[in-house]
Amino acid sequence: MKERTIVVVGAGPAGLMAAISASQNNNNNRVIVLEKNSEAGKKLLLTGGGRCNVTNNCNVDQLIKNTVTNGKFLFSCFNIFNNDDLMKFFENYGLKLKIEEGGKVFPTSDKARDVLYILLETLESNGVKIWYDSEVEKININENGISEITLRNKNIIKADSVIIATGGMSYPKTGSTGDGYRIVKELGHAVVDIKPGLVPIEIKEGWIKSLMGISLESTNIVCNVKDIEKPNKKPKTIKWTGPLIFTHYGISGPAVLNISSYLNKHINNSIIDIIIDIVPNVSEQELENILVSKEFEKNETIFKTLSKILPKNLVTALLDVLELNKDKKLSDISKEESNKIITNLKTLKLTPKDLRSISEAIITSGGISTKEIDPKTMASKLVEGLYFAGEIIDVDAITGGYNLQIAFTTGYVAGLNA
Ligand SMILES: Cc1cc2nc3c(=O)[nH]c(=O)nc-3n(C[C@H](O)[C@H](O)[C@H](O)COP(=O)(O)OP(=O)(O)OC[C@H]3O[C@@H](n4cnc5c(N)ncnc54)[C@H](O)[C@@H]3O)c2cc1C
Numbered sequence: 001m002k003e004r005t006i007v008v009v010g011a012g013p014a015g016l017m018a019a020i021s022a023s024q025n026n027n028n029n030r031v032i033v034l035e036k037n038s039e040a041g042k043k044l045l046l047t048g049g050g051r052c053n054v055t056n057n058c059n060v061d062q063l064i065k066n067t068v069t070n071g072k073f074l075f076s077c078f079n080i081f082n083n084d085d086l087m088k089f090f091e092n093y094g095l096k097l098k099i100e101e102g103g104k105v106f107p108t109s110d111k112a113r114d115v116l117y118i119l120l121e122t123l124e125s126n127g128v129k130i131w132y133d134s135e136v137e138k139i140n141i142n143e144n145g146i147s148e149i150t151l152r153n154k155n156i157i158k159a160d161s162v163i164i165a166t167g168g169m170s171y172p173k174t175g176s177t178g179d180g181y182r183i184v185k186e187l188g189h190a191v192v193d194i195k196p197g198l199v200p201i202e203i204k205e206g207w208i209k210s211l212m213g214i215s216l217e218s219t220n221i222v223c224n225v226k227d228i229e230k231p232n233k234k235p236k237t238i239k240w241t242g243p244l245i246f247t248h249y250g251i252s253g254p255a256v257l258n259i260s261s262y263l264n265k266h267i268n269n270s271i272i273d274i275i276i277d278i279v280p281n282v283s284e285q286e287l288e289n290i291l292v293s294k295e296f297e298k299n300e301t302i303f304k305t306l307s308k309i310l311p312k313n314l315v316t317a318l319l320d321v322l323e324l325n326k327d328k329k330l331s332d333i334s335k336e337e338s339n340k341i342i343t344n345l346k347t348l349k350l351t352p353k354d355l356r357s358i359s360e361a362i363i364t365s366g367g368i369s370t371k372e373i374d375p376k377t378m379a380s381k382l383v384e385g386l387y388f389a390g391e392i393i394d395v396d397a398i399t400g401g402y403n404l405q406i407a408f409t410t411g412y413v414a415g416l417n418a
Pocket residue numbers: 009010011012013014015034035036037040041042043044046047048049052053054055134135136137165166167168170171174175176177178179180361362363389390391392400401402403404405407
């Protein structure tokens with residue numbers, strides 16, 4: 001049988017896994033990975049704060065449900081290579097894994113480098129070559145489909161199949177600068193609008209600055225999204241529970257990052273209210289008992305009372321924002337002032353100005369239209385021999401290991417079929 005050359009563009013998790021499956025049990029495939037950096041997996045090494053939340057130990061329905069954009073597109077791929085298969089793959093190659101809160105799976109060593117090491121070692125034993133400092137500029141096609149690849153240094157590589165795994169546009173210093181979008185547009189593919197996903201939110205209210213640095217372990221966030229062009233349409237509601245951090249420009253933290261991935265499609269065409277319960281573990285009734293009925297220490301200062309249920313820096317900032325003297329005794333606080341405090345604790349209303357830029361985003365939302373990709377093989381429906389894998393595709397998920405799982409799954413399936 002004639003040897004085939006399969007070229008994978010990008011040595012991130014998707015590209016490395018694609019090269020592994022393309023080279024596994026198939027001696028007729030000569031597999032080459034082209035990477036523009038001088039090392040592989042620069043972004044992979046940053047994942048999970050350097051610990052690499054490699055996947056999530058949930059069922060396939062949850063994998064799809066937690067994919068914010070085009071989850072159903074992944075259904076066939078997950079039937080071929082899902083999170084169980086990924087965990088078995090790593091464990092077979094000697095990488096021990098552990099499961100943490102929320103089903104998040106990490107290497108037991110807490111080192112992303114160990115994940116990268118397994119991928120590179122497997123590639124080496126499969127005889128795959130990685131060409132570093134090799135930036136792909138263009139893919140050339142002829143009447144039969146893929147023909148060759150032009151590198152930036154003008155070298156040309158002949159190929160039978162090409163897998164594009166160049167990632168998105170977030171954290172561009174890692175090499176993900178969106179090259180793939182330009183390359184595939186030249187081949188006729190549609191790219192759905194690129195937006196930041198899993199990104200902090202800028203807030204209009206200027207006083208938010210005084211809450212900067214305050215971090216809350218648990219909050220309930222509700223966003224009401226009203227489409228400006230369809231004022232009669234019922235507002236969409238997005239809810240999330242989890243930690244939140246106030247910053248100099250607005251809000252961040254896991255709950256906010258997840259919400260941003262749902263808001264990014266609405267932020268420029270909707271009126272959005274963000275309502276935060278910053279004390280979800282204290283009911284409105286309990287607050288009323290403390291502040292309105294003053295069931296407890298009447299002679300205590302408002303600062304001391306609130307500090308029993310909230311971090312001290314938050315109480316100081318909140319009283320500042322509400323222009324209330326922190327040394328005022330509880331007995332001197334009016335009903336109106338108490339209600340103002342309760343409203344701000346249980347339903348703090350904020351208005352989003354924008355999302356932070358894509359360079360700060362954990363994930364890129366948008367990318368190559370899934371309508372032009374065969375969901376069973378990751379093959380282009382437009383160009384024979386062209387395949388896609390990872391973040392370059394218009395799929396993105398919430399935090400928890402789902403995005404890496406998508407990269408590994410689509411990579412595996414593309415490699416299997418290329
Ligand atoms: C800070 C941070 C933390 C994260 N933590 C997690 C986590 O814990 N769990 C999780 O599931 N997800 C996490 N993610 C998301 C995850 O990293 C991505 O989903 C994943 O890296 C996407 O893999 P990829 O292979 O598609 O793209 P990338 O990892 O971006 O790899 C693309 C590769 O292609 C190369 N390339 C680009 N253009 C060219 C070109 N023209 N020629 C040659 N090579 C090129 C790039 O240099 C890069 O090496 C995190 C992301 C960030 C930024």
